[in-house]
Amino acid sequence: MAQIYGREKLVGQITAEEWRTGRRAGLRPWLLTTKSREVAERASGLYQGEVACAASGGDLHARKLYAEGIAVIVASVANVRHRLALESERGLVHACDGSRSLPPMPDEGQPCGCPDDPFERKAAARAGAGPRPDARVIFRLAAAPGLGELSFQSSAWQFYESLESVSHKVKRTGGPVQMELVLREQRLATRSGLDVSFAYPDVHSVRRLPVTQAGLHLAA
16 A cells, blocks of 8 residues: 555544644544545454545545544564654654654754743744644554554643653553554533533553564554
């Protein structure tokens, strides 16, 4: 398959966000997009899927997946991107971990200048003056690892913060780990008294997967 998601061998991507009035908003169903009919139909069978009218081209298959959680296998640290990033018309202009610059910045390892206070950091991101979460994980479905690798990417602060434990565990062990991608719901009351709710992706039940067990999964 051609490289369609920025990395060779990826068979598709899953998201839990969509653009609404210029801002990100959570979707209760997951959204799978793939060029493989086999991947689309198998995932639909596993996660109560239905056809979605979200594919941008005739060769793409899009499915809404209705599952509270999706168990996945993350093979190595190379499959986890956990950073804050800021882009401009020139491309990527800032990448850090909240305290120090990350590759490919020329000042890698140096203090990044971001506020230590989380509230100030998020306010700067909302104003476009600071970096926002750029978190991605590449994985195989634990229920069907033979389908190949998929990606999940999110700019939600909650997902960025929960993915930190995955990043640390994979770095310590070298991988692989098994975890569950879940959708959480949060309800808020506005100043006008209106109740609102939104869904956001999260990571749950991260555990190291023995290499022998991972091999059995990937051979399935």
